[in-house]
Amino acid sequence: MRFADPFSAPGQWYRGNLHTHTTRSDGALEPEEVVRRYRQAGYDFLALTDHNVVTELEVAPADDFLVLLGAELDGGRSEIGGDYHVVAFGLATAAAAPKKPDVPEAVAWTQTHGGETILAHPYWSGLVLSDLLYGAACLGVEVFNTGCHLDIAKGCSAVHWDDLLNRGRWLWGFAVDDSHHGQSDRHPTDTAQAWVSVKAPALSRQAIMHALRAGLFYSSWGPSINRIAVAEGAIAVETSPVKEINFVSQRWAGASFHAPRGRSITRATFRLRGDEEYVRVECRDAEGRWAWAQPVVCVG
Numbered sequence: 001m002r003f004a005d006p007f008s009a010p011g012q013w014y015r016g017n018l019h020t021h022t023t024r025s026d027g028a029l030e031p032e033e034v035v036r037r038y039r040q041a042g043y044d045f046l047a048l049t050d051h052n053v054v055t056e057l058e059v060a061p062a063d064d065f066l067v068l069l070g071a072e073l074d075g076g077r078s079e080i081g082g083d084y085h086v087v088a089f090g091l092a093t094a095a096a097a098p099k100k101p102d103v104p105e106a107v108a109w110t111q112t113h114g115g116e117t118i119l120a121h122p123y124w125s126g127l128v129l130s131d132l133l134y135g136a137a138c139l140g141v142e143v144f145n146t147g148c149h150l151d152i153a154k155g156c157s158a159v160h161w162d163d164l165l166n167r168g169r170w171l172w173g174f175a176v177d178d179s180h181h182g183q184s185d186r187h188p189t190d191t192a193q194a195w196v197s198v199k200a201p202a203l204s205r206q207a208i209m210h211a212l213r214a215g216l217f218y219s220s221w222g223p224s225i226n227r228i229a230v231a232e233g234a235i236a237v238e239t240s241p242v243k244e245i246n247f248v249s250q251r252w253a254g255a256s257f258h259a260p261r262g263r264s265i266t267r268a269t270f271r272l273r274g275d276e277e278y279v280r281v282e283c284r285d286a287e288g289r290w291a292w293a294q295p296v297v298c299v300g
Helices: 031-040 103-112 129-134 146-152 158-165 205-214
Strands: 012-017 045-048 066-075 084-091 116-119 140-145 172-176 195-200 217-220 225-231 234-242 244-248 254-258 265-271 278-284 290-292
Touching (some): 045 084, 066 103, 066 205, 084 103, 084 205, 116 205, 129 158, 140 146, 140 158, 158 278, 172 217, 172 290, 195 205, 225 278, 234 244, 234 278, 244 265, 254 265
Parallel strands (some): 012 045, 045 066, 116 140
Antiparallel strands (some): 012 195, 066 084, 084 116, 195 217, 217 290, 225 234, 244 254, 244 278, 278 290
């Protein structure tokens, strides 16, 4: 079995958001104000990912906060005729973003400039299986997108992630805000809601990018995952208080553990039966918010 285990890795936890917009594209706030709000909310790092442009700060952030260069690259045509959106983050230097790249072009441009890519909001984009396989060259997929969830209830793409995992495409799952910083009378702000919790030895671009590439993180919209131990044919999980802990695997495999009515649980153990191809852990709290760990690969 293979598991990228951040819980026993050296370093400390850093909270970040990797999909953020500013007034340089369709966001409502200036870049410096976006950084200020995320830092005030307890985040440690942030990727600025405006549409088709790499946004640089005019004023450097505080020493205890990391800003990653990035862009959301829109281009190509999906099976139903929409654009793919690919989030590029962690660029080594600012560069002119390519115009309307397809997914391989977006990935190649990003890697040439030292960054990585995430396939953005597959549910919101209407991506089907052939589209997902086409986008499997990315480092990961957005398992949750706050803005898409709050706006039209299409923010959770866990099924799309499973479609990839079921076919042996071991992409990481990312929770992001896709924040545009607007509010309305029907939903709260999309700023500082979801995050990736990354285990790294330092708050630097090099350390955070290495940890993200290695899968040393979990994703959340609310709960904390405190420990996952894989040993002796079992996967043991400890979390903040939640209503359910799920061990998701291929087809009919896996198991769910639910708290009694009016109570919560903080741990569960799943004993492997031996035919699992992968198992990923997710949990849901009393407010209906989720957290997702990276998959345990049981084959190959």
